[in-house]
Amino acid sequence: MASESExxxxxxxxxxxxxxMNSRNRDLSLFLPFILAFTNNSIxxxxxQDSSNPDQETGESxxxxxxxxxxxxxxxxxxxxxxxxxxxSSSFDSLLSELMSKEGQPPASKASIEALPSVExxxxxxxxxCAICLDEWEIGGVVKEMPCKHRFHGDCVxxxxxxxxxxxxxxxxxxxxxxxxxxxxxxxxxxxxxxxxFSVGNDRRRSAENHNNxxxxxxxxxxxEHDHAPEA
Amino acid sequence: MVDLARVQKELxxxxxxxxxxxxxxxxxxxxxxxxxxxxxxxxxxPYEGGTFKIDITLTDGYPFEPPKMKFATKVWHPNISxxxxxxxxxxLKDQWSPALxxxxxxxxxxxxxxxxxxxxxxxxxxxxxYLRDHQTFVGTARYWTETFAKTSTLAADEKIQKLVEMGFxxxxxxxTLEATGWDENMALEKLLSS
Numbered sequence: 116m117a118s119e120s121e122x123x124x125x126x127x128x129x130x131x132x133x134x135x136m137n138s139r140n141r142d143l144s145l146f147l148p149f150i151l152a153f154t155n156n157s158i159x160x161x162x163x164q165d166s167s168n169p170d171q172e173t174g175e176s177x178x179x180x181x182x183x184x185x186x187x188x189x190x191x192x193x194x195x196x197x198x199x200x201x202x203x204s205s206s207f208d209s210l211l212s213e214l215m216s217k218e219g220q221p222p223a224s225k226a227s228i229e230a231l232p233s234v235e236x237x238x239x240x241x242x243x244x245c246a247i248c249l250d251e252w253e254i255g256g257v258v259k260e261m262p263c264k265h266r267f268h269g270d271c272v273x274x275x276x277x278x279x280x281x282x283x284x285x286x287x288x289x290x291x292x293x294x295x296x297x298x299x300x301x302x303x304x305x306x307x308x309x310x311x312x313f314s315v316g317n318d319r320r321r322s323a324e325n326h327n328n329x330x331x332x333x334x335x336x337x338x339x340e341h342d343h344a345p346e347a
Numbered sequence: 348m349v350d351l352a353r354v355q356k357e358l359x360x361x362x363x364x365x366x367x368x369x370x371x372x373x374x375x376x377x378x379x380x381x382x383x384x385x386x387x388x389x390x391x392x393p394y395e396g397g398t399f400k401i402d403i404t405l406t407d408g409y410p411f412e413p414p415k416m417k418f419a420t421k422v423w424h425p426n427i428s429x430x431x432x433x434x435x436x437x438x439l440k441d442q443w444s445p446a447l448x449x450x451x452x453x454x455x456x457x458x459x460x461x462x463x464x465x466x467x468x469x470x471x472x473x474x475x476x477y478l479r480d481h482q483t484f485v486g487t488a489r490y491w492t493e494t495f496a497k498t499s500t501l502a503a504d505e506k507i508q509k510l511v512e513m514g515f516x517x518x519x520x521x522x523t524l525e526a527t528g529w530d531e532n533m534a535l536e537k538l539l540s541s
Binding site for chain 2: 248
């Protein structure tokens with residue numbers, strides 16, 4: 116059982132990079148050379164950054180208007196560590212939300228839900244049903260039409276769009292709440308950190324069997340990653 | 348609150364074309380929130396010939412939240428835990444949509460049996476075997492299907508015989524038994540109501 120959980124951890128860690136490359140986060144592959152380049156001269160680049168800003172830590176914690184976000188990459192093979200830090204958070208936030216896109220499509224904005232046009236079901240052979248409650252249209256009934264032309268009962272689709280802003284049928288993306296300002300004021304002064312750990316290289320067998328110590332630490336730090344995940 | 352009207356419609360819809368899809372959903376007990384789905388193993392895969400039971404629990408948020416599904420039948424597959432039966436499938440998590448149904452979700456699980464995704468594993472041991480030693484993987488998966496997902500032919504014949512003696516035609520008895528995962532009582536209920 117122990118070896119099973121260890122190899123599970125190894126697979127998790129080594130598949131992490133592949134998940135970055137494959138999966139839905141195509142854009143992230145653009146960052147890969149950047150991330151890998153950092154890991155190769157990790158310690159030096161990290162320390163350079165630190166030494167150039169010796170008062171960084173204290174400076175930030177005392178001035179809440181200037182918060183910063185960090186991604187900390189840990190290479191379990193070399194024990195190297197990379198810190199990617201950002202002060203201007205807009206582009207960085209999008210990277211984070213891409214990384215943490217486990218939550219699915221965020222809710223649609225209130226305005227966009229209210230703006231959905233109401234359509235009356237005419238008599239002319241408009242048979243069909245609401246894909247959410249599976250009730251058939253009543254002739255003369257009023258339904259909401261999404262920009263993708265898919266129709267649902269108003270109550271049904273509003274309830275869904277407040278949870279996930281995508282069309283239930285075709286996944287057409289509704290505009291999200293423009294919550295940048297709100298989020299910023301909420302997050303002001305809060306530091307967010309993400310710890311990531313991965314092994315470089317394609318040989319899973321090696322990392323699984325010859326580096327058990329590292330893979331255990333990889334597991335624990337990948338748990339940290341979840342703990343520190345921002346609520347994007 | 349679970350949308351019970353919708354669940355009832357789904358059950359009705361699903362069981363109407365069970366002969367075509369082979370996918371069946373029945374109540375586990377009295378409640379509409381605990382269900383059992385059965386899917387036939389896809390032809391041309393190590394799961395062929397097996398009948399797989401899926402344990403379904405509907406949360407209060409259904410259909411705005413995905414149904415909780417896990418394999419009740421033991422199965423050897425990279426994206427299904429060989430221990431717990433937990434399924435790694437995006438539409439059962441963040442990619443759920445209320446336009447999906449129990450039937451379409453079960454169809455997706457059936458498709459997952461045909462097309463494993465070893466790069467996004469649920470069971471790391473199975474996934475590594477799938478990638479490194481595919482022949483052994485196929486052998487193990489087939490053995491698990493034989494052992495856990497198949498009713499032994501002897502027992503099956505007995506069940507068919509029993510129902511035929513009650514006066515149902517054999518072909519119908521066989522297909523109904525297959526559709527209900529070889530549950531005698533469920534099959535009898537179905538035969539009586541058809």
